Amino acid sequence: EVQLVQSGAEVKKPGESLKIxxxxxxxxxxxxxxxxxxxxxxxxxxxMGIIYPGDSETRYSPSVQGQVTISxxxxxxxxxxxxxxxxxxxxxxxxxxxPSSIAAADGFDIWGQGTMVTVxx
Amino acid sequence: xxxxxxxxxxQSVTPKEKVTITCRASQSIGSSLHWYQQxxxxxxxxxxKYASQSVSGVPSRFSGSGSGTDFTxxxxxxxxxxxxxxxxxxxxxxxxxxxxxxxxxxx
Numbered sequence: 273e274v275q276l277v278q279s280g281a282e283v284k285k286p287g288e289s290l291k292i293x294x295x296x297x298x299x300x301x302x303x304x305x306x307x308x309x310x311x312x313x314x315x316x317x318x319x320m321g322i323i324y325p326g327d328s329e330t331r332y333s334p335s336v337q338g339q340v341t342i343s344x345x346x347x348x349x350x351x352x353x354x355x356x357x358x359x360x361x362x363x364x365x366x367x368x369x370x371p372s373s374i375a376a377a378d379g380f381d382i383w384g385q386g387t388m389v390t391v392x393x
Numbered sequence: 394x395x396x397x398x399x400x401x402x403x404q405s406v407t408p409k410e411k412v413t414i415t416c417r418a419s420q421s422i423g424s425s426l427h428w429y430q431q432x433x434x435x436x437x438x439x440x441x442k443y444a445s446q447s448v449s450g451v452p453s454r455f456s457g458s459g460s461g462t463d464f465t466x467x468x469x470x471x472x473x474x475x476x477x478x479x480x481x482x483x484x485x486x487x488x489x490x491x492x493x494x495x496x497x498x499x500x
Binding site: 307309316317318319321322331332333334335367369372376377378379380381383384385386 | 394429431438441442443448480484485487488489490494
């Protein structure tokens with residue numbers, strides 16, 4: 273079964289660092305892009321960026337460029353999203369998602385269950 | 394950045410009724426437009442890809458059409474389980490973007 277399993281909910285203070293994970297299984301991890309999508313409480317979906325695990329090519333939305341780092345580890349088929357200094361405005365549900373084909377531009381048909389990140393003093 | 398504008402923002406519909414949601418792109422995106430359904434406390438689910446291509450496992454009452462800048466998601470004969478928020482998503486150019494969502498409520 274193709275699936276993405278994300279790490280658990282996090283509660284952090286402003287200024288702290290964080291790395292959340294997305295463990296892939298059931299397919300060739302290196303051949304499919306993985307994207308990250310943010311959903312603030314009660315709001316819509318926001319595309320943050322995407323990584324190709326095969327060569328770690330990464331693209332970011334301008335809205336998060338420099339604020340987060342997307343990475344991947346082929347050896348353990350896991351993608352990551354990390355922050356060096358969290359802000360209260362980073363409070364959101366974060367999803368990883370995989371396109372339905374090896375094309376980066378395909379629709380996301382596999383989604384993780386989401387990781388809720390809460391940043392509060 | 395390509396902006397996707399969905400209409401309406403909210404729709405209250407009776408079962409068996411037909412639902413039409415539109416998504417307009419700020420510039421031409423060809424057919425690189427995908428539709429998702431999201432129910433409360435669930436991850437989004439892909440319904441339609443590349444504007445009109447069906448997705449395995451999705452009921453046939455869901456269909457999509459359009460190209461360029463104007464797209465439509467149609468739900469024929471709405472069922473109670475279709476109560477959800479629907480999002481469009483363009484992958485034509487970076488950054489990829491989503492529409493603001495359309496919430497469908499069952500009367």
